[in-house]
Amino acid sequence: MDTLLDLLNSRPLVDGEEQDALGDPAGGRRWAREHGGEGSLAELALLRETRDILRDVVRGERSPAGLSPLLEGVHQIPEITSEGLQWTVEAPPHARLAVEVVLAWAATEKHMPGRLRPCANGACQLFLLDRSRANRARWCSMAVCGNREKARRHYERTR
Numbered sequence: 001m002d003t004l005l006d007l008l009n010s011r012p013l014v015d016g017e018e019q020d021a022l023g024d025p026a027g028g029r030r031w032a033r034e035h036g037g038e039g040s041l042a043e044l045a046l047l048r049e050t051r052d053i054l055r056d057v058v059r060g061e062r063s064p065a066g067l068s069p070l071l072e073g074v075h076q077i078p079e080i081t082s083e084g085l086q087w088t089v090e091a092p093p094h095a096r097l098a099v100e101v102v103l104a105w106a107a108t109e110k111h112m113p114g115r116l117r118p119c120a121n122g123a124c125q126l127f128l129l130d131r132s133r134a135n136r137a138r139w140c141s142m143a144v145c146g147n148r149e150k151a152r153r154h155y156e157r158t159r
Helices: 002-008 025-034 041-059 064-071 096-111 142-158
Strands: 075-081 084-090 116-118 127-129
Touching (some): 002 041, 002 096, 041 096, 041 116
Antiparallel strands (some): 075 084
8 A cells, every 4th residue: 555655646746846756767767666666667657657547536537447458468366375365466567566556546445445535735736545543634744734734724714
């Protein structure tokens, strides 16, 4: 799930300007390798496509069916081990990381429905995974976005 959130948040706004961790080949290779990928140009292109589709799906702007092309030719193979049943994903090497992210999104939707969402700060492009008991987290970071929003509301109330 960490890779899922890291991919969704790989296009943050920094001082009002969008940064893209996958935008340049060197930075993208580094990002992919840090997350278990190979760092090829084909992998980076697929990761960018996966990220953009997932961002739209999580925001409710696109149907999850848009993820289907990313899963073509992918198979899960069951294996019985001493620890129980284990599933291995078979995908082309350049697609493995993107497929794992899509599977992490599907598992999150199944086991934690509605908890993966965009930050409530309209000036923020990040996403959060709400792990709170009450499912009421609204900001990617209470210290940054939450504090700004609360300060803005306080200012409006006291004006």
